Amino acid sequence: MPFLIRRKNTCPIKVGNVTVGGNAPIAVQSMTNTFTQDVPATVSQIHRLETAGCEIVRVAVPDQEAAEAISSIKKKVSIPIIADIHFDYRLALAAIKSGADGLRLNPGNIGGHKKIKAVVDCAKTFNIPIRIGVNAGSLEKDILKKYNGVSAEGMVESAMRHIDLIKSLDFHNIKISMKASDVHRTVEAYRLISSKTDLPLHVGVTEAGGLYSGIAKSSLGIGMLLAEGIGDTIRVSLTRDPVEEVRVGYEILKALDIRRYGPDIISCPTCGRCKIDLFNIVERIEKALLLNPVPIKVAIMGCIVNGPGEAKEADIGIAGGDGTGILFKKGKVIKKFPEEKLVEVLLAEVEKFDNYRNSEWANKTKLR
Numbered sequence: 001m002p003f004l005i006r007r008k009n010t011c012p013i014k015v016g017n018v019t020v021g022g023n024a025p026i027a028v029q030s031m032t033n034t035f036t037q038d039v040p041a042t043v044s045q046i047h048r049l050e051t052a053g054c055e056i057v058r059v060a061v062p063d064q065e066a067a068e069a070i071s072s073i074k075k076k077v078s079i080p081i082i083a084d085i086h087f088d089y090r091l092a093l094a095a096i097k098s099g100a101d102g103l104r105l106n107p108g109n110i111g112g113h114k115k116i117k118a119v120v121d122c123a124k125t126f127n128i129p130i131r132i133g134v135n136a137g138s139l140e141k142d143i144l145k146k147y148n149g150v151s152a153e154g155m156v157e158s159a160m161r162h163i164d165l166i167k168s169l170d171f172h173n174i175k176i177s178m179k180a181s182d183v184h185r186t187v188e189a190y191r192l193i194s195s196k197t198d199l200p201l202h203v204g205v206t207e208a209g210g211l212y213s214g215i216a217k218s219s220l221g222i223g224m225l226l227a228e229g230i231g232d233t234i235r236v237s238l239t240r241d242p243v244e245e246v247r248v249g250y251e252i253l254k255a256l257d258i259r260r261y262g263p264d265i266i267s268c269p270t271c272g273r274c275k276i277d278l279f280n281i282v283e284r285i286e287k288a289l290l291l292n293p294v295p296i297k298v299a300i301m302g303c304i305v306n307g308p309g310e311a312k313e314a315d316i317g318i319a320g321g322d323g324t325g326i327l328f329k330k331g332k333v334i335k336k337f338p339e340e341k342l343v344e345v346l347l348a349e350v351e352k353f354d355n356y357r358n359s360e361w362a363n364k365t366k367l368r
């Protein structure tokens with residue numbers, strides 16, 4: 001019996017051409033780390049993100065030049081761009097007029113009612129959504145006092161305050177994020193806000209760290225929430241190339257069987273029965289299939305005796321030892337060949353795989 005996740009039915013919004021919330025697929029997003037005003041560098045990074053499957057990208061808007069650069073960037077990329085605004089409401093106005101598909105801001109640090117109204121009115125005119133991003137590190141003083149420091153309850157109270165304010169301006173094109181660098185607090189805050197509003201949620205653990213801690217914290221925080229049906233778009237936060245964030249985002253969705261995107265690699269940890277260089281074989285195959293968006297379960301197993309049985313769910317698999325390689329499908333051996341051809345045979349078989357052959361991507365490029 002497949003594990004069934006009952007996803008909460010939130011009110012969908014449009015970020016450019018991407019629907020977030022409702023029944024739409026959970027969108028994977030990231031953020032550039034180039035200087036936004038450096039248009040060639042930012043466009044080049046967004047192209048790499050698009051190739052990795054990124055569906056929405058956020059750019060920092062620290063000054064007027066960055067806000068104006070959005071119009072040049074947008075001409076060269078195809079995914080929606082969110083402008084990340086802090087403190088200066090004029091940058092929000094400039095980013096919207098430059099063509100941003102959405103804003104991410106914390107109304108608490110934008111200024112008084114007049115300034116917030118100016119931003120909301122402009123977003124309404126251009127019909128773009130606003131993400132209210134509450135961060136544990138920037139809660140209002142009165143909330144910190146009330147809850148005796150940072151707490152999930154305080155984060156939710158802050159978010160509800162901002163939601164009510166923006167809704168009172170007759171603006172409903174909103175999504176919410178509630179980020180903390182602590183997994184427990186993040187999860188608790190999202191659970192609580194999800195029980196109070198049907199607005200779509202952008203889920204992530206902020207400042208999660210480098211590769212290992214970032215992947216562990218993001219997978220746990222995002223994964224726990226998605227498994228409970230909470231979350232409409234995700235951003236993995238890593239102190240790394242943002243392309244890695246997108247890859248990890250899809251791995252989380254694949255691990256929970258929420259979205260299938262690209263190869264799902266099943267490989268054994270090896271043991272005393274393994275007589276092939278499995279680490280190297282897996283690395284070569286992962287590299288070769290890195291940009292393939294077609295969903296396929298590929299098994300790469302360390303021994304002929306147990307491999308096919310242990311990876312029955314794979315669409316295609318290989319195993320080897322004692323000079324012989326085998327190819328199996330759904331646990332059944334269908335071909336034997338010399339062991340040195342393991343990688344070659346598997347990649348040729350992936351190429352033949354129906355989904356792959358019929359995919360748009362396959363028509364555009366070659367596997368190797």
Ligand code: SF4
Nearest residue numbers: 268271274302303306
């Ligand atoms: S597939 Fe074979 S080599 Fe790999 S862990 Fe299982 S028994 Fe060991």
